[in-house]
Amino acid sequence: MNYRVIKENDLFLLTDEKGNIPKGHEYGAGLYTKDTRYLSKFDVRINQQEPVLLTSNSDDAYRSSFILTNPHMEEDGELILWRESVELKRERFIYDGVCYEELIVTNYYPKPVSFDLSVHMEADFQDMFIVRGFQHGEIGNKTGVKQGENELRFMYEGADQISRQTVIQWSKQAKEVTDLGDLTFGFELAHGQRESIVLAIAPIENNEEPVILPVDEASRKLKESHAKWDNNIAKLQTDHLPLQRLVDRGVSDMRVLLTDLGYGSFPVAGLPWFAVPFGRDSLIAALQLLPFQPEVAKGTLRTMAAFQGTKLDPWRDEQPGKIMHELRKGELANTNQVPFTPYYGTIDATPLFLILLSEYIKWTGDVELFNELTENVENALMWIDEYGDRDGDLFVEYHQESSKGIANQGWKDSADSVVHRNGDYAKTPIALAEVQGYVYQAKQGMAELFEAVGNIEKSKQLVNESNQLKEAFEAAFWMEDQQFYAIALDQDKKPVGTLTTNPGHVLFAGMLSEGRAQAVSNMLVSDKMFSGYGIRTMGEGEAGYNPMSYHDGSVWPHDNSMILLGMGKLGHHTQANAVIDGLIKAAQYFDNDRLPELFCGYSDGKPVIPYPVACSPQAWAAGTPLVMVQTMLGLYPDTLKKTIALNPVLPESMNELVLRNVTIASGQLDLIVRREDHELKVTVEKNTTGLDLQLVDQKKSKSSRN
DSSP: OOOEEEEETTEEEEEOTTSOBOTTOTTOOEEEETTEEEESEEEEEETTBOOEEEEEEOSSTTEEEEEEEOOOEEETTEEEEOTTOEEEEEEEEEETTEEEEEEEEEEOSSSOEEEEEEEEEEOOOOBHHHHTTSOOOOOOEEEEEEEETTEEEEEEEOTTSOEEEEEEEESSOOSEEOTTSEEEEEEEEOTTOEEEEEEEEEEEETTOOOOOOOHHHHHHHHHHHHHHHHHTSOEEEESOHHHHHHHHHHHHHHHHTEEESSSOEEEOSBTTTBOSOBHHHHHHHHHHHTTTOTHHHHHHHHHHHHTOOOSOBGGGTBOTTOOOSBOOOSHHHHTTSSSOSSBOOOSSHHHHHHHHHHHHHHHHOOHHHHHHTHHHHHHHHHHIIIIISSSSSSOOOBOOOSTTSOSSOSSSOSTTSSBOTTSOBOOSSBEEHHHHHHHHHHHHHHHHHHHHTTOHHHHHHHHHHHHHHHHHHHHHHEETTTTEEOSEEOTTSOEEOOOBSGGGGGGGGTOSOHHHHHHHHHHHTSTTTBOSSSBBSBOTTSTTOOTTSSSSSOBOHHHHHHHHHHHHHHTOHHHHHHHHHHHHHHHTTSGGGOOOSOBOOOOSSSOOOBOTTOOSSBHHHHTHHHHHHHHHHTOEEETTTTEEEEOOOOOTTOSEEEEEEEEETTEEEEEEEEEETTEEEEEEEEEOSOSEEEEBOSSSBOOOOO
16 A cells, blocks of 8 residues: 555545655545645655655554654765664644644764754645546635744635635744745754654634644544544454454444544545545445444434435436435535535435344344434335336336436446446446345335334335335346346346346345355355455456456455355355455455455455555445454344344354454343364353344254343
8 A cells, every 4th residue: 555544534634655745646645624635745854855764654544653764965075964863753643623743853863963854735725526637627716825823824715615724833933934835943953862843734614713732632532532432342352363453453444434424423435535425335334333333323324314315406316315325525516516415326325224224223222213214214215116116117226317427326336337248338227136135125124113113004015015026036137047146137127147246235135035045155156256365246257357347357345245244144154254264365465454445356376466546444345354253153133023143153264253342232242152172162251132142053053042
């Protein structure tokens, strides 16, 4: 990963490996909030020369550090500064909308030294879409630079009538400050002496003054926030250290990716480009988090409900009841030059909203949230039937209306992702296989909740509708010659027969017959679909197959996790463990024990090949190891039925899995699964959930009350 990124709430900083923001950086380095770049240049020099990088640390995505030193400096035979005399540490973090950077200089030369340390900054206030080269349009103007005592402000008046400023403050008296954003500090250090400067950089809108704390106080509060997260999340302990590291990293990354827009914390999609609400991504990440931190699902659901569609607006692909795809708050969005305020061009977020609500209540028993969101539920169900099913054939289809919208509106949203076996691209309206599974699961889940609150008539209606969809799906999507399901139906209702992972998501819905579900699982771990490092998005040998592509042969960890949820629920443990082992093996090829958004789909026998612009960290990739744990345990609670299903099967490489502090209903569950004499022994250390734990033995089924 040739960049470094840190984030806290709605502010993130992307730099190169030295900690700089260079102009023309390939990833568009900068300090961003609300889809605006508030710092477009940032570097530090010693005597106007670029320091030499020794190391940089990006283990945590909420703070980073860099160690640099000076090059040899000599002029006309006179020594200015011996090489490696000065150590420069750059330590940074973000708290409460302010980026703090401490520059710590230490003299390791045997004698006193004197030198200048200069900081160079600029702010271009560019919209994220412009930075990425996706859009151009009418924008505002920079209105100058204002100097104050130990303070500099870059100012901008946007075309959206928003005044933006980048406020920079520093802790040491500067020798020189220029309107170009150059700060110079003089140092005279004895041998071994250390001194520091703290920079605080705060983006603000409409002259709202930033709250800049002493750096130690801000650092302490950030640590306390992360400690609170750690104390309220389930804890894994296993002898399989690669999985342990993956889960620890996933939990940490999920915390970094949390944002709160006023409705509770939810995970944004990923860094660096998608640190914003995404319907599909945020909902799936919250679903993955349920066994470890179910409270995030509540914030995610409330956020999605707050932005639920209310009207017909083709520019934004909005329809009443529809859950959004993506929310942007930059200048181009605010002036309606792009339709992301929010944009609704997603076919799956609406049923996923209902699935997350159903699964959240199965974990927590929080039926009050269902009561709170009943109107949103009714509107989402209305959207499925009246707008999602465009022609009344029971299938939910998508079709782009917006001129600047997205053509393919499932999770595989690249233009080439839905392709026939002869290489022709399918034409919209398109009905995706996984979306029909989501709709079935959503209606079944809502039926249970309506029954729980006494609305029996509505419950029966939804069960009947979902059963009709199940019959229609089997008739239209099953391909007898392939013993597999089509990825989609095209505009002519013809099956798009290319073999892909999409039908694998339907396993979790419980919509497939036992035999066909088994056939789907078997196909997904066949040589055609399974790379050895994970399940490919498209089968090797298909007309559209390309292991280097975004969606047509690459491996997406989250895609695998959605399949794992179904495999675990159905007891397809041999297939599930093959997928888990493959993903764990793949993770060793990436920095910081972190699965990226995706990687190339080449077969094993060679190293994993990264995808060049994959997000990392990325929410639903971070959540994938958490799903691995749930799948290995076969852990599926249902507070409505007052049961907890447990069907553990560990991979051969693992002998112990301990999961504690699992929040279910109003209590907690602590479990130990240990391999003894080639058999698994389950110990329930604590069960204060009030639910019956139903343990499925691999030799025989039995139920135990704890």
